[in-house]
Amino acid sequence: MSKFIKAIFVLASFFSFSVLAEISIIVHPSNAASVSSDDVSRIFLGKKKSFSDGNTVVPINLKEGSDTRETFNSTVLNKNSSQLKAYWSKLVFTGKGAPPKEVASAAEMLKLIANNPNMIGYLDSSAVDASVKVVAKY
Amino acid sequence: MNQKLKLLCGACLITSSFYAAADIRLNGFARIAAGKTLSDDQNHMGYDNKLDFRNESLFALQVTGDMGDGLSATAQFMARGEDDFAVEVEWAYLSYQLTDSTRLNAGRLRIPFFRYSDFLDVGYAYTWLRPPAAVYDLPYTSYDGVSLLYNTYMGDADIEVQAFTGAAKDTISVEGAPAETELADVYGANVTFNMDWLYLRGVYLTSKATFNVGAPAFQGLISNLEAAGQAEAIDQVLVNEDTGSFAGVGVGLLFGNLNLQGEVTKVGVADSFIADRTRSYVSASYQFDQLTPYVLIQKIDDEANLDGANSIPDVAPLAGLKAGLAGFLQDQENTEDGKYYSVGFRYDFHPSASFKTDLTRWKGDDGEDDKVLTFAIDMVF
Numbered sequence: 001m002s003k004f005i006k007a008i009f010v011l012a013s014f015f016s017f018s019v020l021a022e023i024s025i026i027v028h029p030s031n032a033a034s035v036s037s038d039d040v041s042r043i044f045l046g047k048k049k050s051f052s053d054g055n056t057v058v059p060i061n062l063k064e065g066s067d068t069r070e071t072f073n074s075t076v077l078n079k080n081s082s083q084l085k086a087y088w089s090k091l092v093f094t095g096k097g098a099p100p101k102e103v104a105s106a107a108e109m110l111k112l113i114a115n116n117p118n119m120i121g122y123l124d125s126s127a128v129d130a131s132v133k134v135v136a137k138y
Numbered sequence: 139m140n141q142k143l144k145l146l147c148g149a150c151l152i153t154s155s156f157y158a159a160a161d162i163r164l165n166g167f168a169r170i171a172a173g174k175t176l177s178d179d180q181n182h183m184g185y186d187n188k189l190d191f192r193n194e195s196l197f198a199l200q201v202t203g204d205m206g207d208g209l210s211a212t213a214q215f216m217a218r219g220e221d222d223f224a225v226e227v228e229w230a231y232l233s234y235q236l237t238d239s240t241r242l243n244a245g246r247l248r249i250p251f252f253r254y255s256d257f258l259d260v261g262y263a264y265t266w267l268r269p270p271a272a273v274y275d276l277p278y279t280s281y282d283g284v285s286l287l288y289n290t291y292m293g294d295a296d297i298e299v300q301a302f303t304g305a306a307k308d309t310i311s312v313e314g315a316p317a318e319t320e321l322a323d324v325y326g327a328n329v330t331f332n333m334d335w336l337y338l339r340g341v342y343l344t345s346k347a348t349f350n351v352g353a354p355a356f357q358g359l360i361s362n363l364e365a366a367g368q369a370e371a372i373d374q375v376l377v378n379e380d381t382g383s384f385a386g387v388g389v390g391l392l393f394g395n396l397n398l399q400g401e402v403t404k405v406g407v408a409d410s411f412i413a414d415r416t417r418s419y420v421s422a423s424y425q426f427d428q429l430t431p432y433v434l435i436q437k438i439d440d441e442a443n444l445d446g447a448n449s450i451p452d453v454a455p456l457a458g459l460k461a462g463l464a465g466f467l468q469d470q471e472n473t474e475d476g477k478y479y480s481v482g483f484r485y486d487f488h489p490s491a492s493f494k495t496d497l498t499r500w501k502g503d504d505g506e507d508d509k510v511l512t513f514a515i516d517m518v519f
Contacts, residue, residue, distance in 0.1 A: 064489075082486045092165050093167065
């Protein structure tokens with residue numbers, strides 16, 4: 001019985017951990033631009049196309065269905081996935097914009113951001129390493 | 139290496155680099171809709187009293203080639219059930235990002251008459267089953283021309299300014315017969331102001347309108363006016379390079395999950411038989427997670443353009459002609475005026491698809507009273 005309770009406890013703490021996962025916004029280590037939380041949201045909604053220093057910004061998304069992306073959508077962009085889909089379909093089908101490019105994994109995200117000063121991405125804080133610079137946490 | 143081979147290799151390189159640089163994107167959307175009127179033998183919004191699956195169903199595929207450096211080409215192919223699913227090019231344009239905030243589009247584009255004009259057919263992008271029919275009741279959806287789009291923001295507000303020019307053509311039904319119509323020299327501008335809880339929009343455009351109306355009743359009227367020597371009345375009735383204008387405002391308010399919105403539009407074609415149109419709607423919807431019920435009220439309040447009849451002198455021999463023309467012109471208002479009342483809901487049953495149901499009642503000022511029930515599934519992919 002106590003094993004069972006323990007298992008539930010472990011499961012519950014794991015669950016709450018994944019819900020409370022912290023998101024880190026990451027850029028290339030050489031990128032010195034300041035990035036406010038408004039900027040992050042504008043960049044990922046296609047409204048802002050350059051960093052504060054004037055360099056072009058290219059946002060990178062994790063693939064659809066990823067838990068980290070869901071958390072990013074709800075905490076940073078304040079939208080659920082169907083609202084975002086409706087938002088992008090308004091832009092995509094009217095020639096006004098295209099959604100950010102996607103990568104399949106955290107490793108791919110790290111590799112891209114670490115090699116391109118124009119890119120900005122996000123990861124679960126636990127997946128971030130020293131190859132990138134964290135500009136904000138949520 | 140001989141010259142020929144060198145040239146060939148050069149060509150190979152160029153071709154392969156074109157392929158590598160162009161990033162091709164495919165997107166699409168589809169709608170399957172079924173509807174019927176609830177009365178005996180009337181037609182409304184394309185439906186009669188037998189369940190119909192074609193009238194508002196459609197399938198669209200969009201191809202975008204992104205050449206990099208802000209240049210892209212897009213074509214949207216659409217097959218509509220009401221046209222027997224014949225494929226038509228709805229949009230086809232080049233887009234060039236001039237600066238971070240300015241984009242130039244050229245080709246076949248959507249005329250931004252209304253808030254939802256740009257994505258009229260993308261049901262997934264809005265809550266209602268269909269955009270408000272009384273207001274969104276203009277034949278032209280696309281034009282051929284250019285559009286300059288400027289985006290900026292002030293504090294929390296996004297501001298978008300669009301200027302456009304071009305020409306549009308469409309065959310519409312006038313007095314029960316097809317009429318070829320044309321809008322030439324379209325010039326317009328459209329400004330939207332958008333923040334979290336507030337949306338404001340204004341649009342104005344002018345154009346030279348020409349309608350070639352072949353309906354026998356209309357032709358008969360014109361020949362009677364000719365026979366009576368009423369050239370001025372003819373001029374006041376025919377739509378021949380007459381100045382048309384369109385003005386519209388839109389407002390949207392978002393309080394948490396409650397969304398209130400409305401639009402008012404005014405359309406007129408000077409010196410023509412076309413009535414001055416005033417159309418409006420107000421709507422409320424409330425989002426409970428995946429389910430969003432809505433109500434929508436629309437009003438058509440047109441005003442007949444009686445100038446043609448008024449130009450005929452008040453003399454006994456012309457009384458019949460004058461009354462006939464006045465009746466025809468007045469009908470342009472009387473057969474249109476009325477109100478629509480709609481209730482419905484959107485249910486997001488899948489991340490890329492929603493199910494909608496709508497019940498709309500039409501109450502015409504002429505006594506017509508009808509209901510249309512429609513179901514639809516909207517998808518984007």
